Amino acid sequence: MGPDTEIIAGYKVYNEAAAADYDQSTTSSKTAEVHPLDQLSIPEIALAAKVVRAHYSNQQPATEVKFNTITLKNPIKTEYVAFRDTNGPRPDREAFVIMLTKAHCAVNEVIVSLTQEKVLEVKELHDVLPILTLEDLDICERVARADPRVVVTCAEIGLHDMNEVYFDGWAVGADERYGFDRRLQQGLAYWRASGMDNQYAHPLDFAVVIDTEREEVLRIDVRRVGGKRVPVPRVQHNFLPEFVRDGYVSDRLKPIEITQPEGVSFSMKGNELSWAGFKMHIGFNYREGIVISDVSVHDMYEKRQRMLFNRLSVAEMVVPYGNPDIPHHRKHAFDIGEYGMGLMTNPLQVGCDCKGAIKYLDAIMSTSQGYAAVLPNAVCIHEEDNGLLYKHTDYRDGTVVSARDRKLIISQIITAANYEYGFYHTFSLDGTYKLEVKLTGILNTVPLIEGEEAVPYGTKVAKDLNAHNHQHIFSLRIDPAIDGLNNTVVQNDAVSSEIPIGNAGNLYGNAFYCKKTPLKTSKQGACEYSHETSRTWDIINPNKLNPACEKPVGYKIISRESPSLLCKPGSLVWRRAGFTRKTLWVTKYREGELFPAGDYVCQSTGQPGWPSNETVVDWSERDDKIENEDIVCWLQFGITHFPRTEDFPLMPAEPLSVMLRASNFFEKNPALWVPPSSREADAASRDLDKCCEGTEKRGGVGVGGGKRGSKL
Template sequence: MYVGLEEPDKSEVLADEAGDGPTPDRRARVMMLDMASGAATDAIVSLTDATVLGVENVDAEVGQLPILDAEFEIVAEFLAGEPQWNDALRKRGVDPTKTVAVPLSAGTYDNPNEAGRRIIRSFAFVQDHEKDLPWAHPVDGLCAYVDIINREIVDLVDYRIFDVPAESGNFDTPEVAGPPLEGLKPIEITQPEGPSFTVDGEHIEWTNWSLDISYDQREGLILRKLTYQGRDVMYRASINEMVVPYGDPSPNRYWQNYFDTGEYVFGPYANELTLGCDCLGEIYYFDATLADEQGSPRTISNAVCMHEEDYGTLWKHTDIFTGMSEVRRQRRLVISFFTTVGNYDYGFYWYLYLDGTIELEAKLTGIAFTAAYPEEGSDYQSLVAPGLGLPYHQHLFSTRLDMAVDGVRNAVEEVEAARVPMGEGNPWGNAFTVAKTRIGSEADGARGANAATGRTWHILNTEKTGRMGHHPAYALHAEQTPTLLADPASSIAGRAAFTTKQLWVTRYDAKERYAAGDFVNQSAMGGGLPAYQSADRSLDGEDIVVWHTFGLTHFPRTEDWPIMPTDYAGFTLKPYNFSDASPVMNVPPTTAKHCHGHGS
């Protein structure tokens, strides 16, 4: 299921680089599933010594390994020959040979006959021909609960018969999409002297930035050892988890809550970016080599794309006294990848800016998950085509930010605007100030955003100060979007507790890599971040990790069907008293030949 780097402790790596310790042993973590018995093992292997250091059995009561592609194939083949399933399809007037099974992760519920079993739940969709997109034709009111190891249906939910929506969703055909849009002229982005970045293996240099990148089977793109102006900012950054909880309580879909990293492991689904225009300009591609499901290496060509792009005005001033008029252009380095998980396509774009800002933007597109829309209407779906509904849902991501602002002795302050009451010291009532609260320990380390006060979180170095006496910091700016909307007592709230707060702060531990825990598939409640924080370790002046939850809530519209225009979610990290003065005063002006237009 997984082969990846078992990363050494940060302290060992830093000691080795400083010449104060030995080179850490290079190790791999290997997760394997016995398809015959269901036995799951989690092994650590030394690549340095070619030895197995340990093997543990995965406890099914804690959670199970992610789902293999091979298991999805087995479910489809099994259901195709299952009389109970085929009879339910025929009862709806559906030809079983013209359907596709859509197997999905099961979640964790107190359903009879499921304890200790490896469960996959499956819907059916009609596919009229091999080029037909089946998402337009859900066979609703029906769901099979399959024990994948024993190859048996443990339950068949058949609670209602809906008409199968007939209208085509084939947006790649003129019949659905209409004639090509006319009048768009080509946009060409050129860099005649080449890009401003340099690449040496996995190491990247760009203006004041330096970093390494890597690619993991579970997390996808990882940024490592980011420095700005030669100073440490962050040791490691990645998307470590994401979940898509649906809000339709129908008997056959109440369980729809997909962890696209922990249950499906989205790294291997990265798109090869050789075709189309995923990136534009002077592009550098990185390949990703992963293990396939037999443990053999498989290379995804052009999995990661890197390029520069203009980003408008960096700074500008026209002075009324001196007559000076100056403007500088902002630009950013873009490092990105796109992965397709079932019906949705996700792009993750890391942006590094000239002024030291870091930004992550998730781009969401593809095909929204479909259902048959009830004749009586629904409080939990949007009607987008005749008989076709799109259930309400959320996309919630966790990014793990292993911070190292000017070193590893960091702390987090919650910073927000504060009104000052009218009275002594504020007789005219115009005053306002800033309130700062230091997060002392993990007991206080789960925090919510607050748009009313403009709340941000400053990750600061507690040992160093700049010219004006400030502690150098990076400020995390969260988007003000809803956290998990499911009831706090729900299964998904317990399994995906990271979605209930925008910020979690923990003491660094190399083994704590995933916000929902190591084994998310059919997991127990309370794993991941709540378990990590239960130790109540000190966070003031320590080596800390910041976990940020962000995302969006999707109440679909007709414009989202049959292909969804890209929607966006993300966050920003901005330097705050990190530099002693503006770090972009020395950016040169753009030459005139690049600022001309028609008629100039």
């Protein structure tokens, strides 16, 4: 590594000189040769920063800037679709830059043409504040440790070495004591007995409020019980191998090896991926992390590639905590809108985070100085066995047909302070897309004073430790293109027949059917989930009928893990996280509407009709026509988490998921192109023979065929 690059928090940072050298050493970095949806390259980030610096240095007076974000500006959809589908002109590469005037909170959006190397547009914003970067979060800990008032606050509970005190930087939510002239964060305080200690076993009884730009402590909020300070919990709860390896049971599990001797079944051309008839583009940005675009599938019956989705991404999430005491009322983290899922991504490791034959993609971010920062192995792409794909046994003659399913997984894992989230975008051989989220990491804890109860708003997970009730609610943004850009959403409800029992048409009272309700306007497109009717939604193309059933082709939204937001209507969280009020929103597509909680979530108030920060609630209220239109679906899903002792000190992964499945899209089962499995095809056939010995004698069949020993 040369003198012009350095490693910071796992990122390899390229300053201007290193970016220039990189530009000279590779031809793939030239803007004319990259895909229009590819993330910005190292030299493109350096170029965007250079153009912006030059623009502001020419102002009177010259302005010193701090870069918050340098990322790809998505091409205009109509122009990109023309390029993709009809060989139209290649869209210009443009950068979207969010910057701050140094030491102040003036926010500017700048659009830079990388093709023309000039500023195209500058917009000054008011009453909004941008995302907190990793560099901003580092400021919180450094400033809090050095503040004399914080030192005294720690000394009051017996902590005299500030090197043992740590602060997790969190967005402050909204604090009525301050306005938009201060860029705030709160620091949650912990103690560590050593550098390897689990700090979340030792939470402290106070939080600090920090001005990020002026680098000063504004407030120390101490939680007292009966006027008393809460002692530091001292019991160790360490989980690293150095502390627990003596308790490992090494003889219970034998090794599992995953091999693909002929290589993987997917191929990549740049960031365009092909697998088992699927084609798609894999993008990445600081906020959404993985972005999957141009998803299409090959129809074996129609003998053509058919579009499914223009774009899929996890666009927002919120984690509201349920304890009403100050300062815990401020704990409702928007991990995408306030911190950025891309910025919090882990560098993945073979054998730990992913197994098998793996393709990794790096992520390219930017720093406050405008340098490119590369995170290696940010995205993992691999295949896994997915169990049974289809099977049928003829009970008369014993013939069997069955096949194994397989899934392609595009994944990333993020660390949001104490929590980890694994995001797994999964495609399977029957044309299904599934987003699975796995929650793990460590519970957010607070200390208990002797005699204090954790209930009703939390769980005592260990001595003197309370873990508060909370929710995790995610928003999947679906930009559909089901056989074309114009689509409609139809709501499906399983209902009993209206015909009374005993009457003609329902003589025995067993009749039920699927009640279908087309959503015609964006107000109608704001929908709740209904467990009583097993509610689903079809995204259909009303302009194309399936020749087998003569119904519109479609893909079905299946989301059964849809908790309601438990904060009271009118509350701060209810206002700020308006997207959680409905399970599904359907809006008409408009350029730039990407984030359901608004472009600027930090310190947002959630007031309706806020021009600088409109949300999906505002978009729904426009009451646009959404029938047979270019639409966007916003799907909410998640869990309500009442902590258990088993969740501490390290939480076992808890999965949740949503699915998009073909619904009258294909003429018949699209997985029939997959050959049936057979014993001979299994590399472990000898072991299989052993485990299946006696099957024929019992009247059963082995895997993939064979007849029963006797008739039933």
